[in-house]
Amino acid sequence: MRERGSLSAAKGALLARQHVVGAERAHPDAPAEDLGSMVGTCLHFSLFTNSPTVIVMVGLPARGKTYISKKLARYLNWIGVNTAVFNLGQYRREAVQTYKNYEFFRPDNEEAMKIRRNCASNALTDIGAYFTKEQGQVAVFDATNTTRERRGLILSFAKEKGYKVFFVESVCDDPDIIEQNIMQVKLSSPDYENCDKEEALEDFLKRIECYKMTYVPLDEEKDRHLSYIKIFNVGSRYLVNRVQDHIQSRIVYYLMNIHVTPRSIYLSRHGESDLNLLGRIGGDSGLSTRGQMYASALAAFVQSQSIRDLKVWTSHMKRTIQTAEALGVPYEQWKALNEIDAGMCEEMTYEEIQGHHPEEFALRDQDKYRYRYPKGESYEDMVHRLEPVIMELERQENVLVICHQAVMRCLLAYFLDKSADELPYLRCPLHTVLKLTPVAYGCKVESIFLNVQAVNTHREKPPNVDINRKTEDALQTVPEHV
Amino acid sequence: LPPLTPAALSVTCTCFSEARVKLCMTNCPTLIVMVGLPARGKTYISKKLTRYLNWIGVPTKEFNVGQYRRECLKIYKNFEFFRPDNEEGLKIRRQCALSALNDVRQYLCMEGGQVAVFDATNTTRERRDTITRFAEQNGFKVFFVESVCEDPDVIAENIVQVKLGSPDYIDCNTEEAVADFMKRIKCYENSYQPLDEGLDRELSYIKIMDVGRRYLVNRVLDHIQSRIVYYLMNIHITPRSIYLCRHGESDLNVRGRIGGDSGLTSRGKEYAKSLGHFIQEQNIKDLKVWTSQMKRTIQTAEALAVPYEQWKALNEIDAGVCEEMMYEEIQEHFPLEFALRDQDKYRYRYPKGESYEDLVQRLEPVIMELERQENVLVICHQAVMRCLLAYFLDKSAEELPYLKCPLHTVLKLTPVAYGCKVESIFLNVEAVNTHRDKPENVDISRPTEEALLTVPAHQ
Numbered sequence: 001m002r003e004r005g006s007l008s009a010a011k012g013a014l015l016a017r018q019h020v021v022g023a024e025r026a027h028p029d030a031p032a033e034d035l036g037s038m039v040g041t042c043l044h045f046s047l048f049t050n051s052p053t054v055i056v057m058v059g060l061p062a063r064g065k066t067y068i069s070k071k072l073a074r075y076l077n078w079i080g081v082n083t084a085v086f087n088l089g090q091y092r093r094e095a096v097q098t099y100k101n102y103e104f105f106r107p108d109n110e111e112a113m114k115i116r117r118n119c120a121s122n123a124l125t126d127i128g129a130y131f132t133k134e135q136g137q138v139a140v141f142d143a144t145n146t147t148r149e150r151r152g153l154i155l156s157f158a159k160e161k162g163y164k165v166f167f168v169e170s171v172c173d174d175p176d177i178i179e180q181n182i183m184q185v186k187l188s189s190p191d192y193e194n195c196d197k198e199e200a201l202e203d204f205l206k207r208i209e210c211y212k213m214t215y216v217p218l219d220e221e222k223d224r225h226l227s228y229i230k231i232f233n234v235g236s237r238y239l240v241n242r243v244q245d246h247i248q249s250r251i252v253y254y255l256m257n258i259h260v261t262p263r264s265i266y267l268s269r270h271g272e273s274d275l276n277l278l279g280r281i282g283g284d285s286g287l288s289t290r291g292q293m294y295a296s297a298l299a300a301f302v303q304s305q306s307i308r309d310l311k312v313w314t315s316h317m318k319r320t321i322q323t324a325e326a327l328g329v330p331y332e333q334w335k336a337l338n339e340i341d342a343g344m345c346e347e348m349t350y351e352e353i354q355g356h357h358p359e360e361f362a363l364r365d366q367d368k369y370r371y372r373y374p375k376g377e378s379y380e381d382m383v384h385r386l387e388p389v390i391m392e393l394e395r396q397e398n399v400l401v402i403c404h405q406a407v408m409r410c411l412l413a414y415f416l417d418k419s420a421d422e423l424p425y426l427r428c429p430l431h432t433v434l435k436l437t438p439v440a441y442g443c444k445v446e447s448i449f450l451n452v453q454a455v456n457t458h459r460e461k462p463p464n465v466d467i468n469r470k471t472e473d474a475l476q477t478v479p480e481h482v
Numbered sequence: 483l484p485p486l487t488p489a490a491l492s493v494t495c496t497c498f499s500e501a502r503v504k505l506c507m508t509n510c511p512t513l514i515v516m517v518g519l520p521a522r523g524k525t526y527i528s529k530k531l532t533r534y535l536n537w538i539g540v541p542t543k544e545f546n547v548g549q550y551r552r553e554c555l556k557i558y559k560n561f562e563f564f565r566p567d568n569e570e571g572l573k574i575r576r577q578c579a580l581s582a583l584n585d586v587r588q589y590l591c592m593e594g595g596q597v598a599v600f601d602a603t604n605t606t607r608e609r610r611d612t613i614t615r616f617a618e619q620n621g622f623k624v625f626f627v628e629s630v631c632e633d634p635d636v637i638a639e640n641i642v643q644v645k646l647g648s649p650d651y652i653d654c655n656t657e658e659a660v661a662d663f664m665k666r667i668k669c670y671e672n673s674y675q676p677l678d679e680g681l682d683r684e685l686s687y688i689k690i691m692d693v694g695r696r697y698l699v700n701r702v703l704d705h706i707q708s709r710i711v712y713y714l715m716n717i718h719i720t721p722r723s724i725y726l727c728r729h730g731e732s733d734l735n736v737r738g739r740i741g742g743d744s745g746l747t748s749r750g751k752e753y754a755k756s757l758g759h760f761i762q763e764q765n766i767k768d769l770k771v772w773t774s775q776m777k778r779t780i781q782t783a784e785a786l787a788v789p790y791e792q793w794k795a796l797n798e799i800d801a802g803v804c805e806e807m808m809y810e811e812i813q814e815h816f817p818l819e820f821a822l823r824d825q826d827k828y829r830y831r832y833p834k835g836e837s838y839e840d841l842v843q844r845l846e847p848v849i850m851e852l853e854r855q856e857n858v859l860v861i862c863h864q865a866v867m868r869c870l871l872a873y874f875l876d877k878s879a880e881e882l883p884y885l886k887c888p889l890h891t892v893l894k895l896t897p898v899a900y901g902c903k904v905e906s907i908f909l910n911v912e913a914v915n916t917h918r919d920k921p922e923n924v925d926i927s928r929p930t931e932e933a934l935l936t937v938p939a940h941q
Contacts, residue, residue: 224696237683238699243715246854253712256702335840346834375805381794385844395705 051162052131053247055140056154058169060215061208062181064234065170068255069142070441072168075254078414079387080380081137081247084130088143091119099191102206107214120150124157131163138247146215148222155226166248167228168255169218174233178208185440234260254391260438263397264307265415267408268433270319271295272454275347276430279455279481282339282346287322290452294431295326297450301433302327302400311399313337313389320402331402336385339404343376350459350478354471361474365465368424379424382410390414405457408434415443425461430454455481511590512706513617514599515610517628519674520667521640523693524629527714528601529900531627534713537873538846539839540706541595545586547602550578558650561665566673579609583616590622597706598622605674607681614685625707626687627714628677636693637667644899694718713850719897722856723766724874726867727892729778730754731913734806735889738914738940741798741805746781749911753890754785756909760892761786761859770858772796772848779861790861795844798863802835809918809937813930820933824924827883838883841869849873864916867893874902884920889913914940 055072057065069085076083093099095115104112123141130136145151151167158165172178182204186192192200218228220239229252230239238256243249271291275283287295302310312329314320315337324331345353345360353361357374364371372378377385386407393399393411401411405428413423415436428434431454435446456479464473514531516524528544535542552558554574563571579602589595604610610626617624631637641663645651651659677687679698688711689698697715702708730750734742746754761769771788773779774796783790804812804819812820816833823830831837836844845866852858852870860870864887872882874895887893890913894905915938923932 220696236701237679238697240697240699240715242695246851249712249716249854252715253708256699256711257708335843384794392705395708 051164052136053138053164053166054127054154054158055138055251056145056151056165056167057140057142058145058151058167058218058228059171060146060211061144061204062178062186063170063172064181064260065144065168066142066185067181067260067441068168068170068231069140071258072251072254073138073140074414074417075390076138076251077417077419078383078390079250080383080420082135083138083140084134084136085140085142086123086127086130088116088119088123088141091123092116093190095119102203102210105207105210107210120153124154128157128161131161144211146211146217148216164244164248165227166244166251167218167226168251169228169230171217171230171232172234177234188440229255231255254394257391257394259394261397262438263399265393265398265436266302266307266400266433267411267428267436268298268323268400268402269404269408269428269430270314270317270323270402271298271452272430273319276455276457277482279349279351279479280347281350282342284317284319286318290431290454291319291323292326294450294452294454295323297431297452298323298402298433299327301448301450302329307398307400309398311396312402313399314402315339315404315407317404320404323402334389336389337401337403337407340379340382340406341373341376343373345373345376349481351475354474358471358474359467362465362467362469365461365474368461369420379406379410380420382406386410386414416445417442427458430457455479511595511622512597513586513590513613513622513624514597514710515604515613515624515626516599516601517604517610517626517677517687518630519605519670520603520663521637521645522629522631523640523719524603524627525601525644526640526719526900527627527629527690528599530717531710531713532597532599533873533876534849535597535710536876536878537842537849538709539842540597542597542599543589543595544599544601545582545589547575547578547582547600550582551575552649554578561662561669564666564669566669579612583613587616587620591620603670605670605676607675623703623707624686625703625710626677626685627710628687628689630676630689630691631693633692647899688714690714713853716850716853718853720856721897722858724852724857724895725859725892726870726887726895727757727859727861728863728867728887728889729773729776729782729861730757730911731889732778735916736914736941738808738810738938739806740809741801741807743776743778745777749890749913750778750782751785753909753911753913754782756890756911757782757861757892758786760907760909761788766857766859768857770855771861772858773861774798774863774866776863779863782861793848795848796860796862796866799838799841799865800832800835802832804832804835808940810934813933817930817933818926821924821926821928824920824933827920828879838865838869839879841865845869845873875904876901886917889916914938 055069057069059065066087069087073083073085092115095118096104103109106112120143123143127139127141130139141154145154155165179201182201186204187197187200192203195203218226218230220241224241227242227244227248229241232238235256235258240252243252271287271294273291274285274288275281276291277288310329312324312327312331314324314331314333316333316335317338320337321333342348345357348356350361360374364373369379372381389401390411393401403411406424408428409423409426412418412426412428412434418426429449431450431452433448433450435448437444437446459479460477462473462476464476516528518524525546525548528546532542532544551574554577555563562568565571582600582602586598586600590598600613604613614624641660645663646656646659651662654662677685677689679700683700686701686703686707688700691697694715694717699711702711730746730753732750733744733747734740735750736747769788771783771786771790773783773790773792775792775794776797779796780792801807804816807815809820819833823832828838831840848860849870852860860867862870865883867887868882868885871877871885871887871893877885888908890909890911892907892909894907896903896905918938919936921932921935923935
């Protein structure tokens with residue numbers, strides 16, 4: 001079954017579009033004649049999605065639905081699956097403008113019921129538009145969806161349009177967790193802007209009670225034909241029913257690996273290397289004197305932080321290993337954390353790349369995320385290869401990752417929800433530790449420069465990315481080096 | 483630091499942890515305990531899981547208590563042995579279980595094993611408590627895998643596929659065997675205590691219901707358990723076949739050069755056409771076709787005139803500094819590397835390139851997706867195909883790099899019983915041989931002729 005209609009559309013897609021991970025296009029070096037003959041049959045990735053998928057959250061308020069929705073969307077977007085979250089609460093806030101109190105949510109409040117049903121309807125319409133007009137692949141419908149009736153509405157909508165539906169239900173009866181949730185994310189909600197903490201808490205608990213009266217959880221028997229995962233008590237138990245396809249399988253795996261235990265992730269590059277000083281990219285050189293100083297400073301920093309059970313990860317390259325060695329603690333090496341392979345441009349300066357491969361240099365500036373060095377990799381390839389690292393980071397608690405510039409940009413983009421366009425230009429200077437701490441729905445970032453000077457290796461996108469540009473224009477943003 | 487030459491990589495670091503290629507999967511060993519009535523797929527799962535874990539580099543072994551019983555009893559008479567009131571039988575069975583656990587301890591504590599799969603019914607809470615205590619005493623983590631199935635068709639199919647051929651029923655005809663086995667199942671049914679959401683909430687387990695339609699997962703403790711759960715949730719038993727083949731003969735192939743990204747020779751193109759016909763004749767339902775991102779596999783797939791998907795993960799092994807060289811040139815320029823590779827072909831990493839071990843890691847998502855899929859044709863490369871084949875045919879790391887995967891030959895793999903049936907179909911288009919056997923002399927100071935002894939002929 002072909003994904004694309006006409007030949008020319010496919011060709012256009014082959015040359016231009018964003019691809020999902022694994023959506024592999026022809027090798028950029030493929031000669032023109034191959035390109036022509038290839039166009040008719042090469043699929044652009046049916047692996048993730050044929051039909052769009054609606055993920056439907058289910059659960060009482062303060063069960064982590066929005067937390068899961070946002071995190072899942074961030075993960076899916078990072079691996080290249082266009083995903084958006086549709087939060088019903090936001091639709092309601094737009095419709096109602098001012099939230100008075102929990103009475104709005106009383107099941108006998110007919111007026112409110114009408115508004116809420118309208119909101120749901122609007123959200124579904126927007127989901128449809130997201131799929132058809134914005135190339136969305138997954139939509140997360142973030143709402144309580146606690147009645148069979150509401151879920152039936154969504155199922156009919158999806159069936160009519162040919163969307164797949166996957167339910168994610170969060171069940172929790174631990175009062176401590178629920179109160180934590182309320183404290184972390186509800187008290188600061190626009191709904192409670194003008195309330196003090198006690199009032200807000202009390203009102204919210206009454207709100208939950210309103211839902212409890214009509215809550216019908218997904219039922220093993222009655223809902224045995226639906227595809228869903230039921231998460232109990234923040235992940236101690238899961239019930240998984242009828243996983244239909246690859247994307248649902250990946251979603252289940254991801255959801256089963258995330259946790260909410262407080263912890264921090266420290267990202268840093270290796271200490272300054274000899275090739276860094278010479279302005280050369282890639283390679284496998286050792287640390288410069290200053291790089292070694294950084295390694296010692298890093299060791300002191302780690303000690304001062306008094307981090308519980310810290311795991312340390314490096315790549316397989318000398319410079320990260322040398323940096324870790326100075327810490328005097330056990331560390332693990334991941335080949336997946338190796339720097340981006342610059343192929344034919346390995347160990348070159350930007351000046352040399354411009355001298356020998358000016359067209360490649362320009363193409364890279366045109367699309368730095370998807371551009372693949374000849375015989376090398378692209379940022380897109382790297383995201384794919386780093387996915388197991390991210391999965392394991394999710395499983396772990398306190399971790400220090402000593403890696404490389406491009407690698408760190410990819411990891412950072414995952415944690416800070418940066419787009420493919422921003423990712424290759426994220427600033428990850430040498431000798432600076434980024435401490436990431438999950439908080440509320442996102443990630444707090446602290447940047448700690450360890451006071452050892454290092455060369456700058458960040459090259460901004462130059463204004464002129466034309467393949468016919470002059471050398472000076474191409475080299476305008478190259479950082480200084482020896 | 484000493485230089486990071488490929489073969490030396492495993493001993494180079496003075497760091498506390500082992501300089502392994504992969505993430506350290508387990509600190510303490512893991513005991514996987516199967517649970518379920520007879521004919522629920524426990525042995526099928528045990529063997530498959532063991533094969534997968536070994537392939538990704540986690541030393542794993544299965545311990546089938548039924549085998550211990552057969553060794554002890556010698557002759558199986560009938561189902562009465564399994565009657566719950568058969569004191570003598572119970573004694574023997576208990577002894578067998580303990581004997582198996584003893585071997586588990588030996589494997590995990592003294593033979594470098596990381597995971598042991600204890601394949602038995604383990605249907606009573608009492609038996610499971612015994613095992614849990616045993617694990618605690620020895621510092622093993624326990625993960626239960628329970629298979630629950632009430633579908634009589636599935637159970638009947640199991641019995642036909644794997645029980646009738648069992649040594650227990652060697653002298654019986656089909657009817658007798660089935661009748662006896664059904665009575666055997668009955669013996670277990672009354673005392674069966676499935677894992678319970680309430681009573682067993684502190685245990686780590688996955689309950690597989692109705693051959694994978696539904697799963698209950700409780701308290702996954704660590705990375706390896708998480709990977710096991712993911713794997714178990716992706717496998718299925720729907721009949722299907724996987725076709726593995728290489729690209730058609732390429733220009734670099736005929737010149738005896740490794741790697742690179744060349745196009746097909748005219749014989750290679752002929753092969754691609756033959757492959758197209760072969761596929762048509764096979765009349766395969768909903769065939770998916772996968773290629774790498776290298777010209778030669780893409781050109782091969784193009785000739786099929788069906789939709790196909792490209793996987794970068796299926797690209798040939800990166801030979802780094804040796805890319806596009808002939809073996810003779812590698813011997814001339816890098817005789818040390820050439821010898822090191824012959825000494826440990828699985829773990830040897832080309833300078834600036836990859837090892838077979840790296841390949842396996844990069845192919846793991848391909849294997850996972852192959853498990854999810856049904857009929858698939860994978861058009862890949864020699865080293866890649868060896869890795870995939872080793873997974874399906876349970877070949878060791880030593881055998882893997884020397885598996886024969888000649889050009890212009892399709893391997894059709896069909897899961898059957900506990901393993902995989904392989905049919906090799908040569909599509910009758912001649913091609914150069916690219917298989918280099920391990921030479922006798924792998925010493926780093928060997929003379930050139932001995933290094934090149936097994937190099938296949940080329941232009």
